[in-house]
Amino acid sequence: MLPDLSQSEYLRYSRHLLIPDVGLEGQRKLKEASILVIGAGGLGSPVSLYLAAAGIGHIGLVDCDVVDLSNLQRQIIHGTNRIGVKKTTSARERLLDLNPEVEVDVYDEPFTSINARQVAQNYTIIVDCSDNFPTRYLTNDLCVLTGKPNVYGAIYRFDGQVSVFDARRGPCYRCLFPEPPPPGLIRTCADGGVLGILPGTIGTLQATEAIKQVLGVGEPLIGRLLLYNALDMSFESITLRKNPNCKVCSSHPEVTELIDYEEFCGAPASDLEAGAAVNWEISALELSQRLRTTKSIKLIDVREPHELKISQIEGATLIPLSQLPSRLSELDETEDIVVFCRTGSRSYHALDILRKAGFRKVKNLKGGINAWVKAIDPKFPMY
């Protein structure tokens, strides 16, 4: 039996109660609903805010990060006075302020194959607001194996994608993307940037789909991928079909249990073993000392040209990561090389490219130019 509404809830949700497709029964369905939001960042902010405002009775939030100043350009659930606070704590406070009638359970832990089933067991809909491929594949497999809809959203710079992957009624994420792109090709928002408004657009579309699922109204985005481009202000919808050979949702699946995807997705540990990676790093302090004692270190900045306006290391040569494979002939294998980017992520892939090309005297600046600015040259800003 659906839960009753309190007197104050009738008033709070009056604009829903006026819509015939929602009405009192629909609002009671929303109150009964339980939705898990994976990620309390750019997408998770609008998703969880609108789900709470709409009166979704049980909301779960998974995130193990803390609020950072650089989050606030897009993660509107958090505030300046929450910098340094756990995102789940910050988000829960905001959601309960917006709507104290809903329950918000938080999971301040990494979402892994170990805990995913347990975390998700009390929720009927999963909203994927994550920011990395391992979590996306894990979320997909979890939804397929437990028979739950996966309300998917992803963003990059000015582009967004939305779909509802429900293997019971259509394709799953793996039907479309059987494997992730090779490491280094598709950058994360942390490396490549994202328009702050973009997760607002995509997140509200995800929240809309989640609410439609609960109400059982309209045409869900099952079997369709919605593509949004903010620059063109265009929406395109493409048709998706179930892959008869899908490794997880076909009639003969290879994946029948949750697995972790760090290696599958080419996370750093796959190419350079975690322990050995340290030997390929150099700290800002050590680099500074070595530059003072020897002039023969070749510094390669693998950022994009427009980033030079923010910060630079004197004497560095700019070779954007995307151009590195075709410009290896400009480098000398016998020379000591240090690669760097903003935080060390893109240059990590540059290091991998150089190592595979036979360069052995190459190191990655740990923490990137931000670490350099912090420790050595504070006249530039960190970004």
Next chain:
Amino acid sequence: MPILRIPSPIRSYTGGLSEVMVQGCTVAEAMQDLVRQYPSLKPHLYNQQGSLRHFVNLFLEEKNVKDLQGLDTPLEEADYLLLIPSIAGGGDQ
């Protein structure tokens, strides 16, 4: 010539171009022409055996070419081919 739409995550490999005119009578030929024009894309889009990687999705008229004739899908002069990438971003958790 058919036009191939380049998604923003890999536009740095096409000099920032969002659309590339490609030669070819089939999807396979069009993709070969793309990496001939922009060789640094090749290792990302093709595996070491020379096959297109599984994450590469190509759509013609809103349909996945895998549901048509795959890489053998014929292309007309005015066709518009969409390359759909997998993106992971969520505005950072």
